[in-house]
Amino acid sequence: MSQVLLHVDMSPPLSAPPRPALAVPPRRGNWLVRQPWLLATLWAWPLILSLVFVAGVMAWLVHQEDAERDIVQRTMIADALSLESQISARLEAELVKLRGLADNVAKGGRGTATFYQSPLLLDGLRRLWISVTWLDENGRIVAHAPDDSLPPRHADRSMFDDEGLSGHLSVSLPPTTPGGAQGMMIARFSAAAVLRQKLPWWLASKYDIRIVDVSDEVIAGTTRTPRGEEQLWYRVPMGPALPQAWLELTAQHRVTPWWRTMPMALMAGFLVLVALASAMLRRQMRSVSRAETAWRTEVAWRSAMEDSLAVGIRARDMDGRLVYVNKTMADMVGYQPEELVGLLPPMPYWVADDLDHSMRMHRRNMAGQAPREGYESRWQHRDGHIIDVMVFEAPLVDAKGVQIGWMASVLNITEKKRMEERERRQLETMAHHARLTMIGEVASTLAHELNQPLSAIASYNAGVLNAMQASGTADPHLLKALQRMGEQAGHAGRIVRRIREFLTRHEPQLEPCDLADVIRSGMNLLKRDIARQNVQTEVALDAALPQVRADTVLLEQVVVNLVRNACDALATQPEPRRIRVTANVVSGGRFVRVTVADNGPGLQGRLVDELCAPFFTTKSEGMGMGLAICRSIVELHYGVLDAEASALGGAAFSFSLPVHGAATGSAASQEESA
8 A cells, every 4th residue: 555755854044044933924825723622633634535435335335235146136026027927817717617617517418427537628738637526506526537636646746745724716507497496517627737837937036936825834835944034025915716815035145235245345445445555554644743833923023024124025937927925915905815826927916007017017927127226006905995105126046046036025105195285285376365355356456457448438438428418419320239238337337346345355245136137147248259159058047036245237147158158168169059048946945056067078076175276277368267256156155166077968067056045044044053
């Protein structure tokens, strides 16, 4: 029998000082190591499996024995029924011959001479019948042939025994007078003779055949040897010819019990050999276990030191396959060390959208061209977020001085990058606030400086208009143009004044106003621009819009800015260009919502916070302050500015304002909270 020999290198590591024994935690990747009871009984597994195998063989042998017995039993039943049917058929034929004898006697005048001289009687006695008795109507013997003794034995009956119970056949004779009693003709026959004549030789070679009575006494048979306990047998009743007898077949072939067969002897020897092998294996495994405990102690020391590092360690062979990663490196990318070891590029922690760049860097590093001062890279954590790392590559050399791979230390610099980005944003925010302050000062100065020229223009326009009206010779078209110019100059003055008040932190002039009038006024101001750009406008306002508490000029400026932005977005779009302005009551009558929708290019994935950021613009000549100012005005009125996709296919900007009562309540609550 072959023996498995295990060799364990017990040489200590190069730098392995004496250490106290440690409780070594099992490696997570090896399920077998995490089951101590399995390791302790590993030597017994071959023996246990052998016992299971032997049990299976025993079950198979039992099944085979049952199947063989079933086949023999089925065959025996079929043979017994066949032999019984042949014997019954022979007795039916004898009954027909006896009926023929009775008919001859009746036709011959019922004389005894006719009975004794009948050829059927002589043939029956020579063939099978032991005796034939003729009874009259009163049951008295009329004739009997030849006598009550059995015929002498013949030489060919050596295997049978004719003594014992004999059968009889009986038929009725016609009555001598109409309605009278009938006589009977009874023929006795030898059961042994019937069995001898109808038994085939091949059936006699397979079975011990007997005809037995109710007391299990043998009437006739091929043998008188008692039936063995292990022999299979079957009985079938003989029928009306022998009503108290059964035909019994006993199989000469004995089915060997499964536990006395050759396979069981072989299995017993097999179990002995496996038990000896298991004992030898247990002895050897104990030796290996002691050596493995010492080795795992050293590995535990090394793993504890590596896992305590805040630096990730990664080792790759010359093909780029990961051969080792420490716990820090695995936690850095959200995997277990066992999940990473053995992987080839592309690595699962590479950024999915930048695989080509990562593969180029990998080939550069494998060629030994990685910067000695390290390089930055972007990896992807298992949960999807991106991490920034600094990688330092160095050749991995074995004890013979041959390079076998690359060793890398990895630093997670994500937090450092975030701090740098936070500082940069703070600087940008400070610069942005400085620009806003400067723009506010410039806007305040411009509002102050433009207020006087606009007032002068309005005054001069009013003087010219009054003079022309007084002369009575002015052109009506010219008068209308001067009136419109005065209205525009006055509107510009109000806008400049409101902007100045807004920038100087003055409270807006909040008063109840009709939002429908504000929307119509803003649309009228842009009538020429809308017509010039060939834009189709649709204004759909609820018939009963509640009043809102707002500064009419500032609110009108919001409507004008939103409609003008929609027109600018439609400038490069093919016709038809459509703008829909709607106003309706929402939130159970507490707010009024105004929406400006178009069929332009849409938001293109941008959010309202990005669109309303100061200095953000999609126009080549825009300043990026329009939506920011609109949002400030809406929030000043305790409202909300929002943006979403339009049902027309473009963008839809909307602002919601509280109705007059709700606005007052909101303002009061905010003032109290302030």
